[in-house]
Amino acid sequence: MIIVVKKESDESQLNSLVNWIKGLGLEVNVSRGENSVILGIVGDTSLVDADLIGSVGIVEKISRIQEPYKAANRKFHPEDTVINVGGNLIGGKNFQFIAGPCSVESEEQIIAVAKAVKAAGAAVLRGGAFKPRTSPYAFQGLRDAGIKLLLEAKKETGMPVITEIMSVEHLDLFEDVDVIQVGARNMQNFELLRELGRLRKPIFLKRGLANTVEEWLMSAEYIMSGGNTEVILCERGIRTFEPYTRNTLDLSAVPLVKEKTHLPVFVDPSHASGLSRLVSPLSLAAVGAGADGLIIEVHNDPERALCDGAQSIRPEKFAELVQKVDYMLPLVGKIRG
Amino acid sequence: MIIVVKKESDESQLNSLVNWIKGLGLEVNVSRGENSVILGIVGDTSLVDADLIGSVGIVEKISRIQEPYKAANRKFHPEDTVINVGGNLIGGKNFQFIAGPCSVESEEQIIAVAKAVKAAGAAVLRGGAFKPRTSPYAFQGLRDAGIKLLLEAKKETGMPVITEIMSVEHLDLFEDVDVIQVGARNMQNFELLRELGRLRKPIFLKRGLANTVEEWLMSAEYIMSGGNTEVILCERGIRTFEPYTRNTLDLSAVPLVKEKTHLPVFVDPSHASGLSRLVSPLSLAAVGAGADGLIIEVHNDPERALCDGAQSIRPEKFAELVQKVDYMLPLVGKIRG
């Protein structure tokens, strides 16, 4: 950590700052330049509150060298984290598909889709029970009933399941859910993250739509600092000025995040663009970028095709996609786990 | 609501869509152009799930004419909402100051700041008890103990108090808090909003750092649709590419939001820039833009000045600012309530 102190600061204020930092168990090297004094802080600064120091009156600039996350940091854990989800390995050399409908709607629907995506190669079944919706008047999901239907499909097909949590209060309902998803809008719901850190169950942490890679890793750190080390990251698009797509899928983040952390990184091409016809090209793009897996919305409801989600693809299309991805995997040094 | 249907759609799909919309109790006018069919939907479309219709295969484009919010909409409630907070009126012709420290730290601190800001003209006392922090290793506030200290200051000074809630589970602690703040990161924590809609207590709803004005009003609608009509909006800066300021204060949003809704709109110049020396110019700017009030961080801690918040100003500076604002109020047709 580098602290640049304003030139005009008086000596007693500077000493006071230096002593305060030393009191945190860190070493301080002072270099005096013509226009400023530079403090080089040596030691484990990941626990230092940089905002607090940055807010000190005499500080002109503060710049971290060490990343502010520790448990999630590849520097301290060079080996890839590999997570076992119902016998399927996630992370490392393994590539996995998570697939299923946007919302759980009925027993028939969820079981039919589960069978179809399992046959096509999906390892984990997804299905929304609690749905975050911008409007209070929009369909909010089947909620607890949706989770029950999802667990029916798990029993029927043997697939492990993933679904989204929206409040700490609902945690009891997730006991038999294999992977708990934290949605983009809750990426910085710190009270929720803290509770999930107390579990011993994989957490699927979507990137917030206006959150930096560093904030995303800090949210993983919230969970991990509670002792739950099984976090799967998921890039799902960020908010930009471009209106043609719902979000801008940030695929540069994939190789970058994999450098910085040992956690697996998935990509959600369905939510990113909001357009089903972009799911296939963006999936191949995600594989090329080095993702550890894909989470894909698949529907199977020919009668209601009229009102199908614009971002969902049909099982046949999904099966085709799996084959294309399989063709690509050797290129990126992965196998379907 | 205007729906543009793709030219190549077949007649039966079109009929199916038209009938489905009519089933929602709406009228549909069909105009056939050379390249597309246009459906004009007449009636109360605020309850219509536009995303769902937009996702229909044959739909090329959907465009709302009526806003998707109703309770918050000035069209249906032309009169300004005026909210009484411990005898202080907020909204309408009234301009108010909310002031206090970033975090509640001790009884002495909160009472001293409370007295100082009250003397300077603040109507409501702010003070953080639960603090949302990006890092799990940063100070998280005094939590329930902080709320107790804040209520001590309320008893001592008679000022109503505002503080932030971070989880539905903490709701009991807020019984004697006068105004509950929803922070930027929880603006789309829909489960929390829904619970706050069940209360009969003013909610201070900060704009999310990457949320549009429409999403912000939809979050107000979540609270209001539960029957709690006392929502105060607060602009606090949005996330942009500019790194010199922590956020970009969106003052254009103030006159715009006041056109669209009857709810009071405050501005938080302290968090927006993160720089105490910008608090005064941005406060005057907010008044010029038509804000109904300001929420300002004020500290009073000469001994620890070294580690004071970079975004907090001292009581003397706050008192000076109140005088400048008072000079401006006639220009914008307001009085200090």
Add this chain to the structure above:
Amino acid sequence: MIIVVKKESDESQLNSLVNWIKGLGLEVNVSRGENSVILGIVGDTSLVDADLIGSVGIVEKISRIQEPYKAANRKFHPEDTVINVGGNLIGGKNFQFIAGPCSVESEEQIIAVAKAVKAAGAAVLRGGAFKPRTSPYAFQGLRDAGIKLLLEAKKETGMPVITEIMSVEHLDLFEDVDVIQVGARNMQNFELLRELGRLRKPIFLKRGLANTVEEWLMSAEYIMSGGNTEVILCERGIRTFEPYTRNTLDLSAVPLVKEKTHLPVFVDPSHASGLSRLVSPLSLAAVGAGADGLIIEVHNDPERALCDGAQSIRPEKFAELVQKVDYMLPLVGKIRG
């Protein structure tokens, strides 16, 4: 084009607007709703100035159905545009590499890199002569001398060359350059685009760092409306809030733009991230997304490796990348042209 007229507008203003639009040779359908009057405009609206109509006092909202670009629009030209650059086909089924150093530095350097990238499979040689630099004190390129060296390399290797133009005044220098590049910062330098429209030579149009897909296509339209139909689009990253990468490569734009236009779309993974170690994963991602080619910075300067561009890769690495891309091409239905 749909125009929503405010409910409170008087009849004479409405008639005046309707007549004015009819005067442009368009048909107007008037539908009267409860809260507004809706005008459906039928005919070729691509030449209509929507801003002007939107600015009319009685207009509440204007929404285009037809895109504002015509020459660039796939609706009117369904076949892919294929451009011949010195015998190499760009667009359609063809995939091409453009490669070379960031800046032309010397005859030895440019010829050595040219030979290396040609051997590895590049079709076109790139090399910066005029360099847009944020600081007036930074190296601005060799300018006209740089173009001469680039043309030497063309003569020596037979490769067609591409380099960036920064001002209309330099146009004479580009006579023997095969493809003229318009950089991101000049994407809306309309006077320059207009001049390039008078040429009969391919233009390589980079997307501006804060420009929408529609604005990008409108800039292509500027060139094409002058009669020069050979435009190659290039996505190179947009500006977002994320600081870890220099720009955010918008790969969703690739399949989207290919739907909307018949022009070839390239991707520049070197400038997008600014990090050489991301060039390879982002290149594979671009191929997966459906790009028609890649433009890659390659350096070959072992002695000065210390100061080599962080975004350039070495020829061996480039050759390896070409092989990986070749493996992928059948997946996306392309061949190396």
Add this chain to the structure above:
Amino acid sequence: MIIVVKKESDESQLNSLVNWIKGLGLEVNVSRGENSVILGIVGDTSLVDADLIGSVGIVEKISRIQEPYKAANRKFHPEDTVINVGGNLIGGKNFQFIAGPCSVESEEQIIAVAKAVKAAGAAVLRGGAFKPRTSPYAFQGLRDAGIKLLLEAKKETGMPVITEIMSVEHLDLFEDVDVIQVGARNMQNFELLRELGRLRKPIFLKRGLANTVEEWLMSAEYIMSGGNTEVILCERGIRTFEPYTRNTLDLSAVPLVKEKTHLPVFVDPSHASGLSRLVSPLSLAAVGAGADGLIIEVHNDPERALCDGAQSIRPEKFAELVQKVDYMLPLVGKIRG
């Protein structure tokens, strides 16, 4: 300037970097930490190409302490720059209005508006002759004829005039223009900036719609490094995700930029929002934020009111605004110059 060198770098590479920097006439302090080596660079680093150093393989991070601009930097020129435009002072304690129509349309129009805005208190007349338009099919301004009409209005009213340049080639036409405007889309047209630096005439430099404050100041530096020190900055809104306003006016930039530079800073509330009804509140906001002046679009064309610019206000409204601003000026320590 602080350079963090990767821990694993070998000694010879480090020496090579240190010697290279010393060769630029700078001093280098080397501090060795546990995880990295830190180089503190002392001396005038404004001429150093930080991108180049940042691109060196062994460099982990580079961070400027000194700003990269010098002529524009308040540290080196603490006194406000005051510019004389036809007898009107701009900058320092002086507040000025620039007003006029969006486009020059006819002699009658420009002279009538000029007289009206002069009577209301405007010091300088604006009027667009060359108009940057996204579509090649939209009205592009009267171009050279427009400049002639503007100069007629100058002769008739004695007001100095400002108008936008779009290409170096048109420079001759601007000989009698008092202030040359560089539009947002040309803020990084470096060849144009360089030419304007050769003039001895005030340049009105609008901020690019996706440019940081630092880039904006670097563009001023381009002009000033050529010897033309009379640059007026103008904030006109930046591009964000918010669709309700055309741009997001960044008023925090005003006090911030005034700290960093001695140049005058104007605000353009007309283009920022694109909505005439926001011109007045955003103007008062700009004054509160500390702007040195406003540039306002004013039309006067009752017959064609139907097609008036949505962002222009009428002369009466402008006169009213001038009075409100005059009331505020003592608050911000300014007088109308």
